[in-house]
Amino acid sequence: QLLGAFAASGLLKFLFPENLMLGTTLPAGSEMQSFILETILTFFLVFTIFSVCKEKNNYAGIAIGFVILLEAMFAGPITGASMNPFRSLAPALLSGNMQSLWLYLTAPILGGILAMLTFKVFEKN
Numbered sequence: 364q365l366l367g368a369f370a371a372s373g374l375l376k377f378l379f380p381e382n383l384m385l386g387t388t389l390p391a392g393s394e395m396q397s398f399i400l401e402t403i404l405t406f407f408l409v410f411t412i413f414s415v416c417k418e419k420n421n422y423a424g425i426a427i428g429f430v431i432l433l434e435a436m437f438a439g440p441i442t443g444a445s446m447n448p449f450r451s452l453a454p455a456l457l458s459g460n461m462q463s464l465w466l467y468l469t470a471p472i473l474g475g476i477l478a479m480l481t482f483k484v485f486e487k488n
Contacts, residue, residue: 368453376457386454388443388467397442398466404434405446405474406481413482446471 375385390397411430415423431446438444445451451467 364447364449365453368447368449369457372453372457375454383458384460385458387458387460388445388451388454388463389460390443390463390466391441394463394466397463398470400438400442401445401466401470402474402477404438404442404444405471406478408434408446409475409478410482413478417486443467446474448472 372386379385408430415426435444445467448468448471455464
């Protein structure tokens with residue numbers, strides 16, 4: 364994921380050198396609003412992945428893709444719908460714009476941890 368993020372960001376920078384912010388994730392609202400929303404987005408994504416991948420399931424990719432589609436559609440305009448620290452880290456480093464990067468590095472990790480803990484609780488029952 365890290366290599367893919369840097370490759371994509373580097374390609375965008377090469378193709379569109381005049382657009383320094385291309386690919387950079389920035390919140391439309393406050394940083395705290397975006398932090399909470401990114402945590403929730405990642406929580407639902409990771410919880411879905413855990414739920415559909417615990418058994419052999421031919422529809423796991425469709426379920427995961429559908430969650431990503433919905434989250435990007437509805438939260439993309441608000442937070443950029445990053446849901447992945449590397450997806451935000453690479454464009455930030457290549458553009459030199461570190462504004463709000465902390466939330467895109469920490470919220471997905473927190474969301475993933477909360478999803479794992481919640482899944483373990485439901486899995487035991």
